[in-house]
Amino acid sequence: MQLIFSPASPYARKVHACLVETGQKPDVEFISVKTAPSAVAAEARAANPTGRIPALVRSEGPAIYDSRVITRYLDARAKAGLYPxxxxxxxxxxxxxxxxxxxxxxxxxxxxxxxxxxxxxxxxxxxxxxxxxxxxxxxxxxxxxxxxxxxxxxxxxxxxxxxxxxxxxxxxxxxxxxxxxxxxxxxxxxxxxxxxxxxxx
Structure with missing residues (x-):
């Protein structure tokens, strides 16, 4: 998996923290991009039509995006119980x-x-x-x-x-x-x- 993110983005931090908490960080390649409201990174646009980050690129299906969607996916993948x-x-x-x-x-x-x-x-x-x-x-x-x-x-x-x-x-x-x-x-x-x-x- 690849995570399209920025280290300054709080929404990307949620996903990153979820990866750490659930022990899945080694499964992910982090693709850091620079993005702004008027300057969308090409990698972000390729993964998410709105150009927003974070986006998670998966091998088994299309990229998923919005931090809440990604964290639900990661929690289910790890059976971690973060959504009891x-x-x-x-x-x-x-x-x-x-x-x-x-x-x-x-x-x-x-x-x-x-x-x-x-x-x-x-x-x-x-x-x-x-x-x-x-x-x-x-x-x-x-x-x-x-x-x-x-x-x-x-x-x-x-x-x-x-x-x-x-x-x-x-x-x-x-x-x-x-x-x-x-x-x-x-x-x-x-x-x-x-x-x-x-x-x-």
């Missing part, structure tokens, strides 16, 4: 919350990194960060008992989302008022799948 049937909807909801945090965080990053200053919208940035802040607070207030359970893909996705906030938007201070989640993240960040996949440009 007994709490599947909670895991999927937590993963969707983490991806929602990433969607809005990336909107902020794209607005400030890829648009000229005269075309940037402070109202848009504020609205997107407000979504991030509300989602982080909801996890802190409602999900800590779930985060204390056996590791699953929801936890890995959340770890990658919070790691991205530290990586690109640290000055916005997601930890303020979210002490329980901050404590959890400090411990979870030491997990091998998190240490080995730390983002970088």
């Amino acid at each position: 049937e007994s709490r599947l909807w909670e895991v999927l909801t937590l993963e969707a919350t983490a991806d929602g945090i990433l969607d809005s965080a990336l909107s902020v990053v794209y607005e400030t990194r890829f648009r000229p200053p005269e075309h940037q919208s402070e109202d848009w940035i504020t609205a997107q960060w407000d979504k991030v802040a509300h989602a982080v607070k909801a996890v802190n207030d409602r999900w800590m008992s779930h985060l204390a359970g056996p590791v699953d893909m929801g936890q890995i996705a959340l770890g990658c989302a919070l790691g991205y906030l530290d990586f690109r938007l640290d000055s916005r201070g997601w930890r303020k008022g979210n002490d329980a989640l901050d404590d959890w993240f400090a411990v979870f960040s030491e997990r091998e799948c998190m240490r080995e996949t730390a983002p970088h440009d």
Whole structure:
């Protein structure tokens, strides 16, 4: 298998972390690409018609894409139990919350990194960060008992989302008022799948 990815992409990090957690990293060749909203890498376009990463190229079938599709595939392939049937909807909801945090965080990053200053919208940035802040607070207030359970893909996705906030938007201070989640993240960040996949440009 080949993983089309970027080491700075939080969605690619989710897949990379899943590979580490399930012991499948040796089965994958990593193809690192540089991509941006207005400059799609040829390898990404060949694997995914939208040009987005990550994409997983398989020998037994067509390439698959969207991080949640890939992680479900890898979990099934390894029979790893990262999507346990007994709490599947909670895991999927937590993963969707983490991806929602990433969607809005990336909107902020794209607005400030890829648009000229005269075309940037402070109202848009504020609205997107407000979504991030509300989602982080909801996890802190409602999900800590779930985060204390056996590791699953929801936890890995959340770890990658919070790691991205530290990586690109640290000055916005997601930890303020979210002490329980901050404590959890400090411990979870030491997990091998998190240490080995730390983002970088």
